[in-house]
Amino acid sequence: MAAVRCVDLCKTYRQGDQDIKALDHVSIEIEPGGFVCLSAPSGGGKTTLLNAIGGLDMPDSGEVWVADRRIDQLSKGALAELRLSSIGFVFQAYNLIPVLTARENIEFVMQVQGVPAAERAKKSMAILEEVGLKGLEDRRPAEMSGGQQQRVAVARAIVSRPALVLADEPTANLDSKTSDELMTLFTELNEHHNTTFVIATHDQRVMGYAKRLIRMLDGRIVDDIEQHAA
Amino acid sequence: MRMLPVLTRLAWRYLWRNHRRTIIMVSAISIGVWAMIFMTALSRGMVDQMIEDGVSALPGHVQVHNKQFLDDPSVSNRILISDAELSRTFDSADFKAWASRVKVPAVISSEYESRGVTLLGIDPVAERAFGYLSYDEVEGRFLEGVDDNSIVIGRKLADKLETNVGKRVVLMSQDPENEIADRGFRVVGLFNSDVPGYEDGNVFVGKKAAQKMLRIGDTTTELVFLGDSYRNVEPTYDRVVASIDGTLDVKRWYEVATYLGSLLKVMDGFVMIWMIVIFLALSFGLVNTLVMAVFERVREIGLMLALGMKPSHILGQIIIESMLLLSVGLAIGNVLSWATIQPLRGGIDISIVAQGMEMMGAASVLYPRLYVSDMILANVIVLSLGFLASLSPAWRASRYEPVEAITKVG
Numbered sequence: 001m002a003a004v005r006c007v008d009l010c011k012t013y014r015q016g017d018q019d020i021k022a023l024d025h026v027s028i029e030i031e032p033g034g035f036v037c038l039s040a041p042s043g044g045g046k047t048t049l050l051n052a053i054g055g056l057d058m059p060d061s062g063e064v065w066v067a068d069r070r071i072d073q074l075s076k077g078a079l080a081e082l083r084l085s086s087i088g089f090v091f092q093a094y095n096l097i098p099v100l101t102a103r104e105n106i107e108f109v110m111q112v113q114g115v116p117a118a119e120r121a122k123k124s125m126a127i128l129e130e131v132g133l134k135g136l137e138d139r140r141p142a143e144m145s146g147g148q149q150q151r152v153a154v155a156r157a158i159v160s161r162p163a164l165v166l167a168d169e170p171t172a173n174l175d176s177k178t179s180d181e182l183m184t185l186f187t188e189l190n191e192h193h194n195t196t197f198v199i200a201t202h203d204q205r206v207m208g209y210a211k212r213l214i215r216m217l218d219g220r221i222v223d224d225i226e227q228h229a230a
Numbered sequence: 231m232r233m234l235p236v237l238t239r240l241a242w243r244y245l246w247r248n249h250r251r252t253i254i255m256v257s258a259i260s261i262g263v264w265a266m267i268f269m270t271a272l273s274r275g276m277v278d279q280m281i282e283d284g285v286s287a288l289p290g291h292v293q294v295h296n297k298q299f300l301d302d303p304s305v306s307n308r309i310l311i312s313d314a315e316l317s318r319t320f321d322s323a324d325f326k327a328w329a330s331r332v333k334v335p336a337v338i339s340s341e342y343e344s345r346g347v348t349l350l351g352i353d354p355v356a357e358r359a360f361g362y363l364s365y366d367e368v369e370g371r372f373l374e375g376v377d378d379n380s381i382v383i384g385r386k387l388a389d390k391l392e393t394n395v396g397k398r399v400v401l402m403s404q405d406p407e408n409e410i411a412d413r414g415f416r417v418v419g420l421f422n423s424d425v426p427g428y429e430d431g432n433v434f435v436g437k438k439a440a441q442k443m444l445r446i447g448d449t450t451t452e453l454v455f456l457g458d459s460y461r462n463v464e465p466t467y468d469r470v471v472a473s474i475d476g477t478l479d480v481k482r483w484y485e486v487a488t489y490l491g492s493l494l495k496v497m498d499g500f501v502m503i504w505m506i507v508i509f510l511a512l513s514f515g516l517v518n519t520l521v522m523a524v525f526e527r528v529r530e531i532g533l534m535l536a537l538g539m540k541p542s543h544i545l546g547q548i549i550i551e552s553m554l555l556l557s558v559g560l561a562i563g564n565v566l567s568w569a570t571i572q573p574l575r576g577g578i579d580i581s582i583v584a585q586g587m588e589m590m591g592a593a594s595v596l597y598p599r600l601y602v603s604d605m606i607l608a609n610v611i612v613l614s615l616g617f618l619a620s621l622s623p624a625w626r627a628s629r630y631e632p633v634e635a636i637t638k639v640g
């Protein structure tokens with residue numbers, strides 16, 4: 001079985017009188033426990049691909065399979081259920097609910113999942129410490145730096161141990177030391193819990209952690225290489 | 231259900247993120263609710279007073295007559311049960327008050343004028359509790375007992391007859407054999423009444439004096455009973471029916487004075503309409519507030535959906551937000567109306583504007599009446615219609631596409 005399988009995905013956006021191929025016949029297969037970096041210049045289609053895998057956006061054609069389940073034909077409700085139960089997200093643009101504190105943001109997904117309060121508290125406090133935000137749990141997003149917010153988003157994505165983590169530029173706002181710490185955390189999760197990671201990034205340092213590096217350009221896969229962790 | 235705490239917390243936080251808007255909306259709701267309850271209390275006060283005056287003028291909550299009496303109110307259609315027997319039946323029964331009385335049409339004449347009136351032969355002691363007249367405010371004095379051979383008439387009637395306290399008048403009616411029955415009485419008191427037509431239409435004499443004049447022994451034509459409240463007349467009615475001869479006609483007050491009964495119903499309808507109209511005015515603000523609240527939160531809603539929250543949870547969140555907003559407004563509105571009505575319970579002098587109202591039987595002092603049932607009605611209307619009004623903005627919020635919210639940068 002594959003953790004993620006995309007077959008011949010196409011997605012075209014219309015901008016003005018121009019058709020933009022955000023995904024152009026993309027096919028990939030990612031094994032469970034895969035640790036994949038998607039790298040492409042801006043506008044290369046990384047976010048579009050992640051959204052298709054996460055069931056947030058429908059491709060124009062092609063198939064998307066997550067854990068051997070075809071998802072591009074599922075209903076909205078079923079997709080929501082799938083995202084909630086088995087996918088952790090770090091979004092590129094907008095991640096945190098501004099009226100909730102760091103800890104409440106981290107607990108949000110667990111709360112929707114129905115995890116009991118005591119367990120939520122234990123897990124969220126532990127993960128806050130792991131991402132280096134101990135002491136900031138009661139801050140709201142507006143009271144944190146971009147990097148701190150980013151780490152809260154990462155913490156939320158991994159706290160309930162999803163089988164698949166889709167992270168779009170998770171280190172965008174982080175200094176190199178914090179990026180390294182986050183990537184080490186991802187690597188540990190990947191190794192100990194067999195969590196599958198698909199990470200879109202520009203960051204060479206992040207790519208260095210990946211077991212597999214997929215390069216895209218204008219919606220096409222141009223390179224797909226296995227590599228050994230640095 | 232397990233989502234309720236999360237949704238409520240989110241709704242509450244979002245509500246206070248934009249204090250200004252929330253405070254304005256809460257104020258509008260509070261004032262609206264206040265207007266609902268306060269105006270209702272004023273109109274209840276007015277109508278209740280009209281009804282209470284009307285009921286006490288009847289008097290009583292339940293009346294018993296001979297079946298023919300209402301068509302032909304003469305002594306031939308009297309109740310053929312002696313006063314002694316009635317006392318045995320009713321004295322021990324648990325009524326707030328009861329009385330038997332002689333009530334027949336009669337003509338009253340002074341040396342100058344004659345008028346048709348209703349002659350009431352009463353036991354002033356037994357009837358005091360009915361409250362249709364304040365004995366102490368009678369000019370001169372009121373009757374002193376069943377044997378009192380004097381007459382008390384209304385101030386207006388006295389003016390029309392050009393008579394006064396101390397003068398004599400003659401009453402004339404028919405006895406059971408349709409023979410003229412008449413008698414002279416000395417006027418000892420003049421009464422006033424707020425009830426229209428009462429002052430010039432009723433004259434009071436002692437019951438025994440009336441019985442003697444009409445030659446009906448110790449029988450009467452009308453039994454009247456007072457229960458605890460005119461709003462709850464059934465227990466009294468049932469008790470009277472149970473203890474009286476089935477050939478007699480037992481009526482509740484609203485069956486005797488049907489216009490008073492319908493006044494009560496009209497009032498209930500008016501209260502309902504009034505509350506709904508105010509709510510409709512509020513609903514524009516409410517829907518607008520919710521639409522704004524949803525609109526400025528498109529991305530956050532998208533994020534929640536993207537993270538796996540169901541559209542129904544978004545729907546619930548907006549509805550809870552609306553309910554919280556309404557509840558805060560309701561709480562303040564309820565307290566506000568209680569706090570403003572309480573000090574006015576002693577009555578509001580409306581004599582300046584009341585001249586026209588007196589025609590309708592309203593008094594010049596208005597006593598607001600705050601009913602718990604009216605308050606509950608206002609709250610139920612606001613919450614249930616508010617729920618309906620929130621459905622459309624909430625539905626729209628739940629239809630957002632998560633991806634649009636998530637990918638928009640900036």
Ligand SMILES: Nc1ncnc2c1ncn2[C@@H]1O[C@H](COP(=O)(O)OP(=O)(O)OP(=O)(O)O)[C@@H](O)[C@H]1O
Pocket residue numbers: 013014015020021022040041042043044045046047048049092637
């Ligand atoms: N909603 C949209 N409407 C129109 N065009 C879009 C939309 N979303 C993406 N595109 C276009 O599709 C192409 C791929 O976009 P995508 O966001 O996937 O790129 P990306 O690799 O994530 O870029 P970046 O590194 O800047 O995040 C771009 O040319 C973009 O302009």
Ligand SMILES: [Mg+2]
Pocket residue numbers: 046047048092168
């Ligand atoms: Mg992108």
